[in-house]
Amino acid sequence: xxxxxxxxxxxxxxxxxxxxxxxxxxxxxxxxxxxxxxxxxxxxxxxxxxxxxxxxxxxxxxxxxxxxxxxxxxxxxxxxxxxxxxxxxxxxxxxxxxxxxxxxxxxxxxxxxxxxxxxxxxxxxxxxxxxxxxxxxxxxxxxxxxxxxxxxxxxxxxxxxxxxxxxxxxxxxxxxxxxxxxxxxxxxxxxxxxxxxxxxxxxxxxxxxxxxxxxxxxxxxxxxxxxxxxxxxxxxxxxxxxxxxxxxxxxxxxxxxxxxxxxxxxxxxxxxxxx
Amino acid sequence: xxxxxxxxxxxxxxxxxxxxxxxxxxxxxxxxxxxxxxxxxxxxxxxxxxxxxxxxxxxxxxxxxxxxxxxxxxxxxxxxxxxxxxxxxxxxxxxxxxxxxxxxxxxxxxxxxxxxxxxxxxxxxxxxxxxxxxxxxxxxxxxxxxxxxxxxxxxxxxxxxxxxxxxxxxxxxxxxxxxxxxxxxxxxxxxxxxxxxxxxxxxxxxxxxxxxxxxxxxxxxxxxxxxxxxxxxxxxxxxxxxxxxxxxxxxxxxxxxxxxxxxxxxxxxxxxxxx
DNA sequence: AGGAACTGTCCGATATATCGGACAGACGTC
DNA sequence: GACGTCTGTCCGATATATCGGACAGTTCCT
Numbered sequence: 001x002x003x004x005x006x007x008x009x010x011x012x013x014x015x016x017x018x019x020x021x022x023x024x025x026x027x028x029x030x031x032x033x034x035x036x037x038x039x040x041x042x043x044x045x046x047x048x049x050x051x052x053x054x055x056x057x058x059x060x061x062x063x064x065x066x067x068x069x070x071x072x073x074x075x076x077x078x079x080x081x082x083x084x085x086x087x088x089x090x091x092x093x094x095x096x097x098x099x100x101x102x103x104x105x106x107x108x109x110x111x112x113x114x115x116x117x118x119x120x121x122x123x124x125x126x127x128x129x130x131x132x133x134x135x136x137x138x139x140x141x142x143x144x145x146x147x148x149x150x151x152x153x154x155x156x157x158x159x160x161x162x163x164x165x166x167x168x169x170x171x172x173x174x175x176x177x178x179x180x181x182x183x184x185x186x187x188x189x190x191x192x193x194x195x196x197x198x199x200x201x202x203x204x205x206x207x208x209x210x211x212x213x214x215x216x217x218x219x220x221x222x223x224x225x226x227x228x229x230x231x232x233x234x235x236x237x238x239x240x241x242x243x244x245x246x247x248x249x250x251x252x253x254x255x256x257x258x259x260x261x262x263x264x265x266x267x268x269x270x271x272x273x274x275x
Numbered sequence: 276x277x278x279x280x281x282x283x284x285x286x287x288x289x290x291x292x293x294x295x296x297x298x299x300x301x302x303x304x305x306x307x308x309x310x311x312x313x314x315x316x317x318x319x320x321x322x323x324x325x326x327x328x329x330x331x332x333x334x335x336x337x338x339x340x341x342x343x344x345x346x347x348x349x350x351x352x353x354x355x356x357x358x359x360x361x362x363x364x365x366x367x368x369x370x371x372x373x374x375x376x377x378x379x380x381x382x383x384x385x386x387x388x389x390x391x392x393x394x395x396x397x398x399x400x401x402x403x404x405x406x407x408x409x410x411x412x413x414x415x416x417x418x419x420x421x422x423x424x425x426x427x428x429x430x431x432x433x434x435x436x437x438x439x440x441x442x443x444x445x446x447x448x449x450x451x452x453x454x455x456x457x458x459x460x461x462x463x464x465x466x467x468x469x470x471x472x473x474x475x476x477x478x479x480x481x482x483x484x485x486x487x488x489x490x491x492x493x494x495x496x497x498x499x500x501x502x503x504x505x506x507x508x509x510x511x512x513x514x515x516x517x518x519x520x521x522x523x524x525x526x527x528x529x530x531x532x533x534x535x536x537x538x539x540x541x542x543x544x545x546x547x548x549x550x
Numbered sequence: 551a552g553g554a555a556c557t558g559t560c561c562g563a564t565a566t567a568t569c570g571g572a573c574a575g576a577c578g579t580c
Numbered sequence: 581g582a583c584g585t586c587t588g589t590c591c592g593a594t595a596t597a598t599c600g601g602a603c604a605g606t607t608c609c610t
Contacts, residue, residue: 032565032598036310036347040354043370047377056556065599070558072311079315085381088557092378094409095318097416098432100375102322103367105430106360110372118419122397134369141372144393155380157373307568307595331586340569345588363587 038064038072043092046082047157052089109232109241112273114142116243116266121146124259127246129154131167131229136183138162138171141241153221153246161188163197166217166227167242169209173231174238177203191220214260218249225249228260230267235275243267313339313347318367321357322432327364379417384507384516387548389417391518391541396421399534402521404429406442406504411458413437413446416516428496428521436463438472441492441502442517444484448506449513452478466495489535490517493524500524503535505542510550518542 041062046053053061059069073090076082083093104110113130121128121144130142137159145152154160162168162184172180181199189197209215218226229244243266245259316337321328328336334344348365351357358368379385388405396403396419405417412434420427429435437443437459447455456474464472484490493501504519518541520534 034310034567035597036314036350036567038598039311039314040350040356043354043356043374047370047374050377051381054557065601066557067559067600068598071598075311075315079318081315081318083378091381092374094378094416094432095322096371097375097378099318099322099367100372100378101431102325103358103369103372103375106326106366118393119397122394141369156376157369309597310567311597313568329587340571341587342570342589342591343568346568 033064035068035072038062038068039076042069042072042076046091050155050158052085052087052091054088055090058090109270109274110141113232113241113243113270116270117142117144120144120243120245120262120266124245124262126259127153129167129244129246130241131165131171131244132241133162133171134159136162136185137188138165138168151222151225153225153227160221161185163189163202164191164220166209166215166220166229167244169202169206169215169217170229170231170239170242172206173210180206192222214264216256216260223249226251226256228256228263230260230263232267232270232274234271240274241270243270308339310343310347313337313343314351317344317347317351321366325430325433327360327362327366329363330365333365384545384549385416388507388516388518388545391545392417392419395419395518395520395537395541399520399537401534402428404519404521405516406440406446406519407516408437408446409434411437411460412463413440413443426497426500428500428502435496436460438464438477439466439495441484441490441495441504442519444477444481444490444492445504445506445514445517447481448485455481467497489539491531491535498524501526501531503531503538505535505538507542507545507549509546515549516545518545 041064042058045058045061049057049061055069055073056066058064058073059066062069073082077084077090077093080093080095082090082096085091104114110130117128117130120126125147127146128144129140131138132141133139138161139159140154140156143156162172172183175183180203189199189202191197205215213231215229216226220227226247226249227244228247229242231239232241232243234240243263245263247256247259251259316339317333320333320336324332324336330344330348331341333339333348334341337344348357352359352365352368355368355370357365360366379389385405392403392405395401400422402421403419404415406413407416408414413436414434415429415431418431437447447458450458455478464474464477466472480490488506490504491501495502501522501524502519503522504517506514507516507518509515518538520538522531522534526534
């Protein structure tokens with residue numbers, strides 16, 4: 001009886017970190033779920049939705065009874081964790097921002113990365129990102145859109161297939177070819193425009209990135225951007241994160257080289273903190 | 276039977292936004308609390324605690340049974356909302372950062388303020404903060420510690436008595452004298468070092484700040500810092516936030532004037548977004 | 551005007567999450 | 581080596597949170 005409306009939305013922007021334990025969008029029909037699981041599902045839904053949602057839409061999205069969602073959301077609003085927005089919508093609230101800031105502050109690498117990202121963006125005017133793996137996906141953890149924010153390719157906390165990114169070619173450096181192919185879901189080799197990446201090429205690019213100590217890709221996510229990434233390496237030699245520029249593809253080679261120098265300097269500095 | 280240990284800790288860094296509805300630290304002894312209320316209390320406790328806490332300490336801190344806290348915390352860790360840290364401690368996790376970033380992105384004023392704060396900090400090298408009221412307290416919403424991060428006076432999301440701050444003198448501009456005195460708790464006029472602020476002086480300073488369109492205070496939070504604040508004003512003329520510099524008290528007057536010019540420019544730009 | 555789809559609120563029943571207590575093991579101190 | 585305090589795990593009982601359904605009011609179609 002329960003329509004699975006909006007399933008598409010959630011699928012498209014899959015997140016993977018906070019999905020309800022076993023159920024895709026909700027407990028088995030008739031089953032009763034715990035409040036905490038409902039809350040986690042509501043967070044995941046709002047994050048995937050990317051903008052305020054009305055309570056009815058949330059209830060449908062997570063497959064929970066409306067009455068339950070009203071109850072929980074109102075309690076979360078009271079706590080400042082969610083916030084009512086215009087037109088009946090609800091989205092994340094101030095408390096989330098405070099707790100998120102606590103997280104960043106508590107991780108030395110992130111705290112420093114935030115400074116580096118802001119500094120590079122200000123100095124060079126380009127978009128700078130600090131990226132990591134999130135399960136078997138890639139995600140932007142920190143970003144500064146720079147001055148000429150011509151286009152936002154990806155946003156904080158939104159997961160993206162690893163092969164779509166320059167950083168992805170660095171972040172898998174510690175894995176063997178077999179491990180890599182087992183790790184990445186088949187469908188992640190398909191780009192947004194339908195093109196399919198060749199796995200042999202991909203493996204070769206990972207190898208090359210590891211030898212050079214950086215990676216550059218063009219026209220993967222879209223036709224007009226180039227992504228340049230440098231690795232942040234921990235004490236064991238493993239690439240734990242990357243710092244990268246997102247620039248227009250027609251950026252002159254000399255400028256790209258200068259930007260890469262700046263990236264490598266920052267990455268080395270971050271690597272010291274990560275050790 | 277239940278010791279109220281750590282009560283002091285929570286008191287000292289009172290937060291005010293996410294405290295469990297009625298109970299100070301937990302439900303009445305013997306009573307049974309909802310999972311969601313426990314979760315909210317756990318968040319508030321960790322935020323007040325300012326660093327990873329062990330589960331036993333959390334249980335004591337929020338006045339909940341250990342078995343319940345284990346259950347809830349493990350579920351939250353699974354969802355990436357909390358994260359295990361070294362030595363058995365637990366603190367906020369990646370998901371919190373992602374959701375917090377969603378919040379900032381969804382509020383136009385905050386998104387722009389983040390850019391302004393980073394830009395001013397980079398350009399001037401001083402600590403810049405974007406501040407707001409949180410109930411009847413003051414709190415830093417955004418901060419960039421600048422280059423010479425000589426000392427962190429306050430951190431994101433930590434509430435501070437309004438009279439302690441330069442911003443506080445601007446943020447109450449829309450209230451009458453009676454309203455202000457009714458709004459601020461008696462104890463908030465006592466500074467950290469025990470000095471008591473005179474209410475008449477305080478009201479006069481608010482009036483002066485409103486007429487000048489900025490506020491400057493020295494030696495309030497500690498002896499060595501000066502705080503300079505400029506108001507962000509919405510369409511109705513109300514001060515909805517401030518942007519401010521935190522500098523050493525011995526900063527030359529000419530430099531302070533130049534910094535204030537930069538603040539006022541940013542504040543005017545933000546005011547346009549806030550309207 | 552009628553209908554469809556929404557919102558926000560209330561209610562009683564029952565499946566179950568929370569709780570208290572017990573357990574073994576780890577750690578440090580005296 | 582005995583003691584106190586901690587951890588992580590398990591369990592059964594029962595107070596109760598979740599659920600389904602109903603309600604009136606609103607909006608937006610046609």
